[in-house]
Amino acid sequence: MKSLKKIVLFIIVLLFAFVTYTFISTGYFRTIENHFDGSIVKKVELSGAEDITVSLADSFAIVSSTTRQKYPPQKEELGGLYFIELKSGEFNIRPLTSSFKKPFAPHGISMLKRDSTYKIMTINHTLKGHSIEVFNLKDKTLNHVRTLIDPSMIRPNDLVMIDEERFYFTNDHGYTKGLGMLLEDYAGLALSNVIYFDGKDYREVASGISYANGINYDAKRNLLFIASPRKFLVKVYTVLPDGSLEFIENINCGTGVDNIEFDTKGNLYIGAHPNLLKFASYAKGKVIHSPSEIITIEYRNTNDYTVETIYLDDGSTMSASTVAAPFGDLLLVGNVMDDKFLILLNQN
Numbered sequence: 001m002k003s004l005k006k007i008v009l010f011i012i013v014l015l016f017a018f019v020t021y022t023f024i025s026t027g028y029f030r031t032i033e034n035h036f037d038g039s040i041v042k043k044v045e046l047s048g049a050e051d052i053t054v055s056l057a058d059s060f061a062i063v064s065s066t067t068r069q070k071y072p073p074q075k076e077e078l079g080g081l082y083f084i085e086l087k088s089g090e091f092n093i094r095p096l097t098s099s100f101k102k103p104f105a106p107h108g109i110s111m112l113k114r115d116s117t118y119k120i121m122t123i124n125h126t127l128k129g130h131s132i133e134v135f136n137l138k139d140k141t142l143n144h145v146r147t148l149i150d151p152s153m154i155r156p157n158d159l160v161m162i163d164e165e166r167f168y169f170t171n172d173h174g175y176t177k178g179l180g181m182l183l184e185d186y187a188g189l190a191l192s193n194v195i196y197f198d199g200k201d202y203r204e205v206a207s208g209i210s211y212a213n214g215i216n217y218d219a220k221r222n223l224l225f226i227a228s229p230r231k232f233l234v235k236v237y238t239v240l241p242d243g244s245l246e247f248i249e250n251i252n253c254g255t256g257v258d259n260i261e262f263d264t265k266g267n268l269y270i271g272a273h274p275n276l277l278k279f280a281s282y283a284k285g286k287v288i289h290s291p292s293e294i295i296t297i298e299y300r301n302t303n304d305y306t307v308e309t310i311y312l313d314d315g316s317t318m319s320a321s322t323v324a325a326p327f328g329d330l331l332l333v334g335n336v337m338d339d340k341f342l343i344l345l346n347q348n
Helices: 002-025 178-186 276-283
Strands: 038-044 049-055 060-067 078-085 093-095 106-113 118-126 129-138 141-148 156-161 167-171 192-197 202-209 215-218 223-228 233-239 245-252 256-262 268-273 292-301 304-313 321-327 330-335 341-346
Touching (some): 049 106, 049 256, 049 321, 049 330, 060 106, 060 330, 078 106, 106 167, 118 156, 156 215, 167 215, 202 245, 215 256, 223 245, 223 256, 245 304, 268 276, 268 330, 292 321, 292 330, 304 321
Parallel strands (some): 106 156, 256 321
Antiparallel strands (some): 038 341, 049 060, 060 078, 078 093, 106 118, 118 129, 192 202, 215 223, 223 233, 233 245, 256 268, 268 292, 292 304
């Protein structure tokens, strides 16, 4: 009897420790006080603008949009890529994929400039599986080039092109259902990874990441940055000549980091979720709002960086921010499933 009591007590203590760890490590107890030294320029009516990337050279943005009711989806979702002209300040929005007839729910995107065209790649989620869709953009016209499918696309989230042939993408989970996925979400089990495509083959180049999410490449410094929102980290790697990654360090961000963009100085701009449990409830349709945060990272060298929150909102203005793409003094801020995204004037 005494042994049974000890076993029961041990299980109770273990469960209490697990629950306490989950609440603390997901930001549940963090106080959200609205803060932004700037103003809202425009609220753009577009659902689920999860990823946004900007061409500074030609003054436009590409937006990945999907109408979501719940995440993960329970039925086929409808989405598209959109073109936004930025230079005039009118922010006219133009659909690019109206003629794309396959099921299309774009997620992370990457854009690469050629001489007079752009190559655009996006993660696509359908009920039949995952793929990467490849497009060419010229004169505001988008043409589909090919579809990439591989068993390594377990749960692809975001991607970044290195050149015409090579790219990396993140899988945000190692499991796609069941207890394994539950432990990844709530216990922070680090089973997600990064896959590299060298133009011919796919191979894993980083593993042991908790919810690998946003990914971006700084070509000037040959650094790859990967967001791990479940651990509140940005992971920094050097890219080796064969595409392998050499880990440098973790940057503790104190929030659930999502997509990563750069400004002209190489500073990182990241949309984030300061309360992951609140976000999980919001994504399942159980609460109306989820907090939004934008952080910047000035990464100077190993162990030499500054992390700063420049926008924090309880979700009443816009819920569940995922990306903050800078364009001059403007920030284009997207989200998971809100019915609008924001264009902000940043006065920092």
